[in-house]
Each structure stands twice: as C-alpha cells, then as structure tokens.
Amino acid sequence: MxxxxxxxxLFVLMHSxxxxxxxxxxxxxxxYAHHLRTFLMPILPYEGLLWILxxxxxxxxxxxxxxxxxLWMRGRKARGAAYGQEEEHPQQLRRAHHDVRRHLPHHLHRVPPAALHD
Structure with a gap:
C-alpha cells in the first residue's frame, strides 16, 4: 500500500x-505535451509512455x-468482536458505566463525591 x-x-507532483x-x-x-507523446520515440510508439503510465x-x-x-479484513479479524456488540461481561460494563456516570460530574464540576446521590 x-x-x-x-x-x-509522484504522479500528482509530475502532473502538477x-x-x-x-x-x-x-x-x-x-x-511539454509533445515531449510526453514522443518520449523514447524510436523505442516506444507514439504516446507509448502515456499508455504505459x-x-x-x-x-x-x-x-x-x-x-x-x-488490511481491513486483518484488522477486523484481530479485533475479534465488531464495534457496538455487547462484550462477554455485560455486568462489568454496567458497573463501569454506573461508576463513570457517578464520578463524571465530580471531575467536571468539582462537586464533592458526598454531595452526589445515585
């Protein structure tokens, strides 16, 4: 790749x-256009270089x-589960989500943890 x-x-640079x-x-x-069409004229036919390119x-x-x-297939195989699918441990995920929801306001707004209620 x-x-x-x-x-x-290189093609874009030469084209530019x-x-x-x-x-x-x-x-x-x-x-310049004529030179591209007749480049290596005895060896290549007219516009030969352009057709090769x-x-x-x-x-x-x-x-x-x-x-x-x-590469996409290799990455998909290495990742295992597709994005958005539920993991093997949904209970742990719910707990992590609950913890983030509970502690995020504390970190964002400097609210003491004791002031937050579930």
Missing part, C-alpha cells in the same frame, strides 16, 4: 508540474484497493 501511495504522490507549464505560455505547454496507474489503483481490503 505504501509503494502504490508513493507512486500516486506539467499543468504549471501553462503559466509559461502556450508554446512551453505544447512542447495509464496501465501502471490502473494496476496500482487495484493493488492499492486490494491492500486496503486486506
């Missing part, structure tokens, strides 16, 4: 660099999504 994330950051060429004028922008980007999006789903 980190590798695909780094690639996405290319878009900023518009500020240098139409000639600079068109020259498009395919790599789609593959890395799928890898990133797969990694995210894998």
């Amino acid at each position: 980190a590798v695909s994330g780094v690639f996405f950051v 660099y290319g878009n900023l060429k518009i500020l240098a004028g139409p000639e600079a922008y068109n020259e 498009r395919i790599v980007l789609v593959v890395l999006v799928l890898v990133h999504m797969g990694s995210a789903i894998h």
Whole structure:
C-alpha cells in the first residue's frame, strides 16, 4: 500500500508540474505535451509512455484497493468482536458505566463525591 501511495504522490507532483507549464505560455505547454507523446520515440510508439503510465496507474489503483481490503479484513479479524456488540461481561460494563456516570460530574464540576446521590 505504501509503494502504490508513493507512486500516486509522484504522479500528482509530475502532473502538477506539467499543468504549471501553462503559466509559461502556450508554446512551453505544447512542447511539454509533445515531449510526453514522443518520449523514447524510436523505442516506444507514439504516446507509448502515456499508455504505459495509464496501465501502471490502473494496476496500482487495484493493488492499492486490494491492500486496503486486506488490511481491513486483518484488522477486523484481530479485533475479534465488531464495534457496538455487547462484550462477554455485560455486568462489568454496567458497573463501569454506573461508576463513570457517578464520578463524571465530580471531575467536571468539582462537586464533592458526598454531595452526589445515585
């Protein structure tokens, strides 16, 4: 997930660099666009680099999504019970909730514990 994330950051930086060429004028922008289309022209076909980058980007999006789903499932398995489900010891939870409800005003409003009534 980190590798695909780094690639996405580099892609955004390079894409921003290319878009900023518009500020240098139409000639600079068109020259940059032409350079991307003809990069390694004898070795790659016209727009070959752009198609390679498009395919790599789609593959890395799928890898990133797969990694995210894998991590989510791993975390869910490690956690055990899902959030919001009652724990194995409901009596202890009720006691803890009662204690928090009883002592919270004491800590928030500086009320002595003897002044609080259940």
